[in-house]
Amino acid sequence: MNSVNSLPIGSKKSVLVKSLFSLFITLFIGWLVYEQIYQEKINTIKAKQDEKLVLISGDFSKELSSIKKLTRILAQGSVLKSDKQNKPLQLEQSRDEINNYFLNFAALSNNIAQIRWLDTQGQEQYRINAVNGVGEIEAPDGLQNKQNRYYFQKGMQVSAPNIFATEIDLNIERNKIVKPLQPTIRVTYRTNKENYLLDGLLVVNFNLDYLFSQIKSYNQEGTLISILNHDGFWLLNSDANLEWGFMYGNNEQTLALKKPDLWQQIIDGKVEYGSHFFNNGLYTYRRFSIFSLRENKGRISDTDKELIILVSSPDESLISAQSVALQLALLCSGLLCLISFGFIYREYKFQNKLLTLSHKLHIEKIELDIVNRELDATIKQQQQLQEGLIEAQKLSSLGLLVAGVAHEMNTPIGGAVISVSNADMALSKLNAAIKQGLTKSTLEETTTSIGENLALAKINLNKTAVLVKSFKKMAIDRHNDEFIACDIEKIIEELLLSLNSRLKNSPIKVKTIFLLNKQVISLPGIISQVVENLVMNALNHAFDDKQEGVIEIKVEQATNNSVRLSVSDNGKGVNNDTKADIFEPFYTTARGKGNTGLGLYMVHQWVTQVLKGDIKLHSEPQSDAYFKTQFIITLPDLAAKSHYD
Numbered sequence: 001m002n003s004v005n006s007l008p009i010g011s012k013k014s015v016l017v018k019s020l021f022s023l024f025i026t027l028f029i030g031w032l033v034y035e036q037i038y039q040e041k042i043n044t045i046k047a048k049q050d051e052k053l054v055l056i057s058g059d060f061s062k063e064l065s066s067i068k069k070l071t072r073i074l075a076q077g078s079v080l081k082s083d084k085q086n087k088p089l090q091l092e093q094s095r096d097e098i099n100n101y102f103l104n105f106a107a108l109s110n111n112i113a114q115i116r117w118l119d120t121q122g123q124e125q126y127r128i129n130a131v132n133g134v135g136e137i138e139a140p141d142g143l144q145n146k147q148n149r150y151y152f153q154k155g156m157q158v159s160a161p162n163i164f165a166t167e168i169d170l171n172i173e174r175n176k177i178v179k180p181l182q183p184t185i186r187v188t189y190r191t192n193k194e195n196y197l198l199d200g201l202l203v204v205n206f207n208l209d210y211l212f213s214q215i216k217s218y219n220q221e222g223t224l225i226s227i228l229n230h231d232g233f234w235l236l237n238s239d240a241n242l243e244w245g246f247m248y249g250n251n252e253q254t255l256a257l258k259k260p261d262l263w264q265q266i267i268d269g270k271v272e273y274g275s276h277f278f279n280n281g282l283y284t285y286r287r288f289s290i291f292s293l294r295e296n297k298g299r300i301s302d303t304d305k306e307l308i309i310l311v312s313s314p315d316e317s318l319i320s321a322q323s324v325a326l327q328l329a330l331l332c333s334g335l336l337c338l339i340s341f342g343f344i345y346r347e348y349k350f351q352n353k354l355l356t357l358s359h360k361l362h363i364e365k366i367e368l369d370i371v372n373r374e375l376d377a378t379i380k381q382q383q384q385l386q387e388g389l390i391e392a393q394k395l396s397s398l399g400l401l402v403a404g405v406a407h408e409m410n411t412p413i414g415g416a417v418i419s420v421s422n423a424d425m426a427l428s429k430l431n432a433a434i435k436q437g438l439t440k441s442t443l444e445e446t447t448t449s450i451g452e453n454l455a456l457a458k459i460n461l462n463k464t465a466v467l468v469k470s471f472k473k474m475a476i477d478r479h480n481d482e483f484i485a486c487d488i489e490k491i492i493e494e495l496l497l498s499l500n501s502r503l504k505n506s507p508i509k510v511k512t513i514f515l516l517n518k519q520v521i522s523l524p525g526i527i528s529q530v531v532e533n534l535v536m537n538a539l540n541h542a543f544d545d546k547q548e549g550v551i552e553i554k555v556e557q558a559t560n561n562s563v564r565l566s567v568s569d570n571g572k573g574v575n576n577d578t579k580a581d582i583f584e585p586f587y588t589t590a591r592g593k594g595n596t597g598l599g600l601y602m603v604h605q606w607v608t609q610v611l612k613g614d615i616k617l618h619s620e621p622q623s624d625a626y627f628k629t630q631f632i633i634t635l636p637d638l639a640a641k642s643h644y645d
Helices: 009-075 084-093 095-106 150-155 209-216 260-268 315-334 336-436 440-478 488-498 524-541 599-610
Strands: 112-119 124-131 134-137 163-165 183-191 200-207 224-228 234-236 273-278 281-288 307-312 484-486 508-514 520-522 549-557 563-569 614-619 629-635
Touching: 009 163, 009 183, 009 200, 009 209, 009 224, 009 273, 009 281, 009 307, 009 315, 095 112, 095 124, 095 134, 150 163, 150 183, 150 200, 183 209, 209 224, 209 234, 260 273, 260 281, 281 315, 336 440, 484 488, 484 524, 488 508, 488 524, 488 549, 508 524, 520 524, 524 549, 524 563, 524 599, 524 629, 599 614, 599 629
Parallel strands: 508 549
Antiparallel strands: 112 124, 112 200, 124 134, 163 183, 183 200, 224 234, 224 307, 273 281, 281 307, 484 520, 549 563, 563 629, 614 629
């Protein structure tokens, strides 16, 4: 048997080439195995870090949102508001009420540590100290002056209704850090002399100790959580000795000094989230702005500072990952004969993983289909409910018309009844006179009385007939869905006639201006309902109780032969927040008074979808214009049949 050394040179070269190729394949596969396993380990570590970042960010967002809402609610307390004419007396009489209000408010949240009300000189006028929702009123001799504290100086620069929030630091009382340590954020609200009993600053201290304790509980083997301020000082660290260095004057206890390269990578990043390898550790960070609470930012220069949430892995984690990957890579390289089996096994694992994912995807698709069907059913139910409410609103509107017409008919019918009764009495007297002996004077007097009473009865019955005819026409028009020639002036006059019972005793007067001298092709019933809803909306929302005012209905020719119909009032107007949602279904500012929020929604639908027109709201409550609110409706010219066929 020939040995390798006895092989021809060509064969030796072939063996050498094959050996080198086998060695290359072995090393290449080993390198691939190392990279794959190491990357999986890194991805696992990074996934855990990302999970912690999401949890911590969510906790901060919830807490800051709660702080913002609580501060705004506190400032809206009626006991804090002033009566300008009796403010000094009111301020003295309200001291106990204000203290009790602060005590009760502190009980709403275990996180409120202090509630203070400072005057413009920084002197505390009211102060409540609270622990776990139990408050205590600070005696007058214990009230302090906070004029030199930065939160007072900056809080006074932010005008209401905006608020100011401080950075997170430790609570300090009488120039000493409170023990045990209380991580604190202070939120201020400016109270002005026009609306509040005290011209000054509301300051609420929120104790974040429970939040920091909760974040500490997220520390697990393989993940270390740190929270730093914008200067790199630790607010939270696995080593408590490194925390709050800036509060104790330990300026060297910062990430910027201990790991400057890592700190530079974090603060130089253009994104809020990122991951970096540093030495033997993996660090994932997120820059989180707690000062989304602050508003009117242009007036304070240093408000855009951030917290850094930093999640790291111990150095041993990456070293362990590298060691495991290297051992497996060497094992695979040494067992070249098992490479095929290894590839098959890996392929099997990948296929199994794909099948598992496919199965999960299929299940999720089935669940999604079920949810979609349930959602479709819910939407249909909502649409049916909405249609039912709209129909109920239309019937309610018709019912109000019936009540108005009935009320208006009561007077002329009553007059007619009285006149007929008087005529009947005169006739009885005439019959009696005939039996006893009728004189000429008695006959003339009786016939005159009967004639006058019958004439008066006829007048009253004619008025009743006009009301019935008007109501009948409106009822028919409101059920007619065909475009016909109609006189908008008559439509509105008949509507106002039916609304007279609700308008005649009201301090609000309705004025009409008709500048249109032609008939239009439209739906008279829908026009009547639109105007009725707009008039009743103005009566219900535009004016305070017993306030006098004017509602103007104006019809005129617009451009392109279209018709412009406007309903205006000189009430209090509509603010910008309400204007954005005023045509939305179920939106109302007076739900407590029985309003459903469908009136203006139906007006918008009727104008845009049925009448093929357009409706816009113009309202400037602070303007000098006589009419504060105007609903302007533009109806197209449908005189040509082709426009509405």
